[in-house]
């Protein structure tokens with residue numbers, strides 16, 4: 205029973221760190237459009253969805 209709890213905790217930790225790493229990666233590689241919230245690559249100066257300027 206304890207083994208199962210440790211395993212479950214470990215799985216949550218792995219999944220959590222995966223989500224965390226994805227968030228970090230998105231923050232590094234992408235900008236979020238302030239107008240519509242779409243993800244845009246850093247090199248873009250205009251949103252690909254609504255053409256708003258991205259600072």
Ligand SMILES: [Zn+2]
Pocket residue numbers: 237238239240241242251252253254255256
């Ligand atoms: Zn936009």
